[in-house]
Amino acid sequence: MNSIVERLKEVRCQIENACQQCNRSPDSVQLLAVSKTKPATAIRQLYQAGQRAFGENYLQEALTKQQELSDLEAICWHFIGPIQSNKTRDIAAHFDWVQSIDRAKIARRLNEQRTAELQPLQVLIQVNIDDESSKSGVGPEQVADLAKYISDLPQLTLRGLMTIPAAASSAEAQAESFASMQRLYSALASQYPTVDTLSMGMSNDLASAIAAGSTMVRVGTSLFGAREKT
Template sequence: MNSIVERLKEVRSQIENACQQCNRSPDSVQLLAVSKTKPASAIRALYQAGQRSFGENYLQEALSKQQELKDLEALDWHFIGPIQSNKTRDIAAHFAWVQSIDRVKIARRLNEQRPNSLPPLQVLIQVNIDDEASKSGVAPDEVAHLAASIAQFPQLTLRGLMTIPAATTSAKAASESLSAMQSLYSELASQYPTVDTLSMGMSNDLAPAIAAGSTMVRVGTALFGARETT
């Protein structure tokens, strides 16, 4: 697992360098390790190296890892995948964050099913910034309505926005998408005092996302290596 620890150091260095390039503090950007399809042993190795926040896309896989890693304290689990109605109860009970809310129905179910013994679920609205049919998320002009609904749910705390921009070879198109997200985020933050998180940027676009104002980057491949294929 030494290679994973070395990759963690490299990713942290990339974040620090990207922040320096745009005169931001490295502390202003959180690293979320996207651990989907990777074994619990890899998560444990990163935990021992100081990483605490992990993102999972698949519920049953995540629950299995959580059980295997239950001896670790202060693990911060984020659900970042599409959400089906029949999965909301387990998501509400076993995650600290949900980054992929795109419907009032899902928000309502998460609110109703969040155990009272736990603090409110920290949530992000997923935005389909490039209007891709293959991706989940609300259209930019639907953000305000969904945010207003979430703000009424006592077991949810609205923290901001998440997006997965379209893969493109055009630096201009990518920059426009990132800039549009930053504008949406700034508008939302001006209306809701709890909003402080813009989850944007992955292994291949970490630096431009940080330059555009991202406060959380979701990194999988650069930490764990390529996803397993079957």
């Protein structure tokens, strides 16, 4: 079995190869290591190998790991799970990015609870691109209004969009979901100069996502192995 550091090298090679296939610079795609349910020791190993951005879904688990890893000064924490109103204070205080904003109420609370001595929280709007009832996110038609609302909040910086497409029945269906997100992202980026991030693609579809314009892929399984049940 490959070590976690070897798997990191393999994922970076996958990203580089995918970028070469569509004539993009590998530097145009950031790797977010999705570390939910994985121990702090594994995160530390990846950090020591050069990985800096880590994504967490579960707040209490994340806060425990952040405390264990408080000596890692350059680490960047992304919250990528659904957000309940009673969790916004801790998310605002302890994360650098939030990728899963899907309503104005959550954006407002994060803005109010992000203290002035901290840099603005970098945020993405989560889009439910395939209208799945089991997933969070706004519909494509709601992106513009939520973006406008966020752009007026001083302690948030709108950086772009995130999506988790439906499990595709075909390559064509997957490509259409990704293309729809790229169109939404391009429209948003043309309106807001801070928008530079399209978080799209995971372990099993990162090449297709990169071909469609993703600037950040969220990889868990290929780095850490199968996710443990919680």
